[in-house]
Amino acid sequence: MPGTIFGMPFDAEIFGSMWRETPDPVLTAMFDSGAVMNDPTIGGLISNGSDIYTVPFYNPLDGDPSNHDGQTDIVATEVAGTSMTGCVFGRDRAFFSRDFTAELAKNDPQGHIARAVSRYWAKQKQKEMINTLTGIFKVTGSGNDKLFHDNHIVDLGSTTGTPYEIGVNDDKDAATKALGDNRDKFTLVFMHSVIANRLEKQQVLEYWKYTDAMGIQRNTNLASWGGKTVIVDDGVPAAKVGGSGANKDLMAYHTYMLGSGAIRYSEAAPLEEPAESYREPLKNGGQSTLITRTRMTMHPNGFTFVKPASGYVNSATRAQLALAASWKTAFNHKALPFVDIVTNG
Numbered sequence: 577m578p579g580t581i582f583g584m585p586f587d588a589e590i591f592g593s594m595w596r597e598t599p600d601p602v603l604t605a606m607f608d609s610g611a612v613m614n615d616p617t618i619g620g621l622i623s624n625g626s627d628i629y630t631v632p633f634y635n636p637l638d639g640d641p642s643n644h645d646g647q648t649d650i651v652a653t654e655v656a657g658t659s660m661t662g663c664v665f666g667r668d669r670a671f672f673s674r675d676f677t678a679e680l681a682k683n684d685p686q687g688h689i690a691r692a693v694s695r696y697w698a699k700q701k702q703k704e705m706i707n708t709l710t711g712i713f714k715v716t717g718s719g720n721d722k723l724f725h726d727n728h729i730v731d732l733g734s735t736t737g738t739p740y741e742i743g744v745n746d747d748k749d750a751a752t753k754a755l756g757d758n759r760d761k762f763t764l765v766f767m768h769s770v771i772a773n774r775l776e777k778q779q780v781l782e783y784w785k786y787t788d789a790m791g792i793q794r795n796t797n798l799a800s801w802g803g804k805t806v807i808v809d810d811g812v813p814a815a816k817v818g819g820s821g822a823n824k825d826l827m828a829y830h831t832y833m834l835g836s837g838a839i840r841y842s843e844a845a846p847l848e849e850p851a852e853s854y855r856e857p858l859k860n861g862g863q864s865t866l867i868t869r870t871r872m873t874m875h876p877n878g879f880t881f882v883k884p885a886s887g888y889v890n891s892a893t894r895a896q897l898a899l900a901a902s903w904k905t906a907f908n909h910k911a912l913p914f915v916d917i918v919t920n921g
Contacts (some may be wrong), residue, residue, distance in 0.1 A: 591690055592851045595868070598846055599810040600913060602807060603701060605798050608804040611764035611834040611913075612841050618873060619842040623663050627890045628883060629873075632659045660906035662875035663843045663883070666891045667700060673864040693851075693868055705839065706766060706811045707872055707898040709832045712876050713916040714900030722908040728754045737825060742771055742919040744780050746834060750915045761835035761913045765806045768829045772808045774921055793814035817920065826920050834914020837877055844871035876914065878907030886888070 595691055604614035621629040637732070642650045711728055715721050730750040732740045752758035767775075775781035780802070783795040799806040817826040847869050855864045871891075875881070882904060884896050905912065 577637045586686065586853055588707075588849070588851045588853070591686060594687060594690035595693050595697075596853065598691050600694065600701070601699040601796070602698055602798065605805050605864045606764060606839070609764040609838070610816040610836045611805075612839040612874075613837055615840040615842050615875075618662065618840055618875065622842060622844050622873060625845045628661060628666045628881070629664070630661050638800075644757045656904065659880075660875075661880045662840070662873055663881045664871055664873045665704070665897070666847075666869065668867065669696065669700075670865050670867045689866070691716070693866075696870070697870060697918050701872075701874070702807065702809055703811055704872075704897065706813075706832070707894045708811065708874055708876060709766065709834075709899065709914070709916075710813055710830075710898040712879055712903045712914060713830070713832075715879075715903050716900060716903065717904075720905045720909055724905050724912060727909060728912065728914055729916045729921075730754075739823060739920050741921045742774055742829075742831065742917065744775075744778055746917055746919070747804070749872075750917045751833065754915045755835070755910060755913060758835075758910075758913075761832045762915065763804055763836055763839070764834040765801060765804050766809055766812050766832040766834075768807060768812045768814050768831070769810055770807050770814070770827070770921055771829050771919070772799065772806065772833055778813065781806065787872065828918055828920060831917040831919070833915040833917065838913050840873070840875045840877050842873050844873065847871060876903075878905065878912045880904045 599814050603612070607614065618629060618631065621631070642648050715727050730746075730753060731744075732746065747765070748759065755761060772781055776783070776799075782800050784798040784800070785793050786796055797808045801806060801823070812832065813830045814827055817823070817828050849867075850870065851866070853864060853866050853867050855862070880903070881892070882902050884892075884899070884902060887893075888896065891904070
């Protein structure tokens with residue numbers, strides 16, 4: 577509905593379209609890498625506004641064929657099926673008028689504000705992704721969960737307090753341990769800037785560049801490593817190891833590698849009011865506020881989300897996404913293209 581905000585005309589519907597249509601270079605890079613896929617099947621399942629959805633699937637065909645010699649019976653194997661469960665999460669964020677002081681002085685202020693909001697939510701999507709990956713790499717237990725933990729988490733010395741800096745071939749070694757002859761499926765990496773700096777010094781990491789409005793070429797937070805798209809984000813877990821002496825400040829850094837089709841993504845059913853504004857004339861001498869809302873799913877393909885027994889109300893929090901108890905493996909671990917490389921720098 578048309579109105580005003582920050583002293584300018586405001587139409588929530590038009591603003592929402594401008595916000596959604598603003599390019600997100602990081603999400604585009606995720607899609608282009610093949611590791612993140614927009615899943616219309618999941619999109620259909622969550623179009624009714626539900627927060628939990630179930631995707632059925634058949635197990636891969638297996639077993640040895642019978643010998644075709646005219647006298648050996650053909651063995652028939654029943655195709656077994658199971659399912660995985662995912663969750664939709666919603667997030668809200670409001671901005672005051674002073675958040676957009678610079679944008680209001682420009683031509684097309686609504687367009688500038690829409691792009692600023694889009695950049696904000698793009699960064700939040702990265703955080704949701706990292707928290708989800710943090711959760712699945714905490715999975716422990718028995719059976720396939722244990723096999724995933726033992727083969728997809730490659731800890732290169734951090735738990736002992738022994739320094740180990742990431743090397744040129746650590747990605748290949750970790751990928752081989754996890755998927756064997758399918759190691760080339762890995763296409764996307766999340767890493768801390770300390771790790772990126774280490775690989776850049778070894779001349780194996782190359783940052784993507786762009787030209788700014790002044791014609792100056794600058795680095796983005798996107799790079800390439802061994803043919804994989806790299807997203808540099810200091811939200812990737814990093815913590816002190818607890819070493820002693822010269823190693824007392826040693827840090828453990830996690831580097832997450834994802835393979836083709838690893839993350840299934842979909843925006844959820846459109847919210848009734850994804851963007852709206854209101855004004856409080858008595859607060860701070862008159863204050864305008866822009867409220868934005870979004871709902872989506874970023875599901876690690878091959879895992880099942882386990883709804884928390886307490887503290888869950890229609891949407892998983894970031895803390896819940898990062899819990900070990902929130903996830904179980906649904907696919908055989910050899911079909912899960914996820915790896916966590918832990919090093920000290």
